[in-house]
Amino acid sequence: MAEDLVLDTAIRDWVLIPLSVVMVLIGILRYFVSKLMRSSPTPDAKMVKEGQVVIRARNLKVGANFIPPRSFRTRRFYFTNEENGLLHVPKGEATNPQAAMFSDPNMAMDMMKKNLSMIIPQTLTFAWVNFFFSGFVAAKIPFPLTQRFRSMLQNGIDLSTVDVSYVSSRSWYFLNLFGLRGLFSLILGDENAIDDTQRMMQMGGFGFDASKSLGAEKDGLDIIQHEWALPRFEQRAESVLRKLVK
Amino acid sequence: MGSSEKRSKDVMSDIPTFSGENLQNNLKVIQNSRTFLSIIAGVLAGIIGFNGLTGFVFYFVVMLITSVGLMAKAGFSADLYFDSWNRVLFDGFLGGLMSFVLFWTFAYDLVHIF
Numbered sequence: 001m002a003e004d005l006v007l008d009t010a011i012r013d014w015v016l017i018p019l020s021v022v023m024v025l026i027g028i029l030r031y032f033v034s035k036l037m038r039s040s041p042t043p044d045a046k047m048v049k050e051g052q053v054v055i056r057a058r059n060l061k062v063g064a065n066f067i068p069p070r071s072f073r074t075r076r077f078y079f080t081n082e083e084n085g086l087l088h089v090p091k092g093e094a095t096n097p098q099a100a101m102f103s104d105p106n107m108a109m110d111m112m113k114k115n116l117s118m119i120i121p122q123t124l125t126f127a128w129v130n131f132f133f134s135g136f137v138a139a140k141i142p143f144p145l146t147q148r149f150r151s152m153l154q155n156g157i158d159l160s161t162v163d164v165s166y167v168s169s170r171s172w173y174f175l176n177l178f179g180l181r182g183l184f185s186l187i188l189g190d191e192n193a194i195d196d197t198q199r200m201m202q203m204g205g206f207g208f209d210a211s212k213s214l215g216a217e218k219d220g221l222d223i224i225q226h227e228w229a230l231p232r233f234e235q236r237a238e239s240v241l242r243k244l245v246k
Numbered sequence: 247m248g249s250s251e252k253r254s255k256d257v258m259s260d261i262p263t264f265s266g267e268n269l270q271n272n273l274k275v276i277q278n279s280r281t282f283l284s285i286i287a288g289v290l291a292g293i294i295g296f297n298g299l300t301g302f303v304f305y306f307v308v309m310l311i312t313s314v315g316l317m318a319k320a321g322f323s324a325d326l327y328f329d330s331w332n333r334v335l336f337d338g339f340l341g342g343l344m345s346f347v348l349f350w351t352f353a354y355d356l357v358h359i360f
Contacts, residue, residue, distance in 0.1 A: 007359055007360055008360075009360045011360070012355070012356065012360045016352075016355060016356075020352065139351060139355045139359070140351075140354070140355055140359045141347075141351050142291075142292070142295075142296065142297050142298070142301055142350060142351060142354040143297070143298045143299070143301060143302070144298055172351075175347065175348050175351060176348060178344045178348075179344045179345045179346075179347060179348025179349070180345075180348065181341070181344065181345070182281040182284065182285065182341060182342060182344065182345035183281075183285065183345060185277070185278070185281060186278060186281055186282060186285075
């Protein structure tokens with residue numbers, strides 16, 4: 001390439017490497033801070049009970065084919081009958097999750113803490129990068145990009161002749177932000193990644209609506225087709241044992 | 247956990263007989279090995295100095311090798327450990343790509359640009 005740029009090694013020593021190191025360290029710090037701030041929610045008796053019922057119904061659904069049809073039917077009746085089945089929620093008794101959240105400020109606090117522990121470091125790092133490291137080429141991406149990416153990647157470099165694969169430090173920051181996720185899941189264990197996805201889930205389904213999940217489980221149990229598996233398992237066991245004996 | 251079990255099919259009798267926790271653990275192992283290998287591959291590609299398309303081809307090759315290795319580890323009978331072959335072949339493929347690009351850029355810049 002004729003138009004190869006020569007970058008100052010000082011950029012490597014004072015921008016590229018420090019930025020990555022800082023991002024890694026902030027990620028680790030965030031992990032431990034969110035671990036410290038995590039408050040164990042005080043269980044509410046009704047909530048726990050409903051949760052357990054849902055789990056039991058789910059277990060029945062998963063293991064449905066391992067019990068005889070009669071047992072399955074009685075169990076299903078126990079869960080889903082319209083008078084006093086465990087999964088049957090009478091109309092009007094269902095609690096409004098929004099109202100429950102307002103009455104319990106701890107829940108809102110908890111979510112806010114979680115979100116803050118994520119947003120604050122990101123904003124701070126972004127501001128830091130923007131303030132100190134803007135206006136020069138910091139790295140070169142080893143693959144070509146189209147001109148469209150110029151405004152995004154070469155922020156602060158107002159030269160249209162520079163190859164687009166030379167990027168400013170802000171792009172390096174974003175690359176770090178997304179690329180380090182894998183590294184974190186390796187060095188911090190999977191807890192970190194799971195935490196993030198859980199946070200997303202919480203944001204999506206705001207508040208846990210017990211009556212709704214009870215209803216869903218009830219429907220799921222109702223439509224299940226029961227087919228007892230064990231008669232065929234005797235043949236399977238026979239074949240396995242025969243193989244062992246041979 | 248429930249959904250993964252539902253999808254699973256047993257060869258013998260078409261009935262899911264999977265332990266959800268073990269399945270999760272196996273998937274986690276796959277995920278971790280893929281992430282690790284994509285980081286290593288990134289550093290390698292950067293040091294060797296792959297450019298453009300060659301680098302991505304390198305990534306695909308490494309991921310293919312990983313798949314083969316994982317299958318060998320599973321004794322070429324993925325049905326015993328996973329609910330489908332696709333898990334071994336494709337899980338964590340795109341997640342690793344970002345890590346690969348990051349470390350590729352990093353190593354490439356350190357070795358070849360400055």
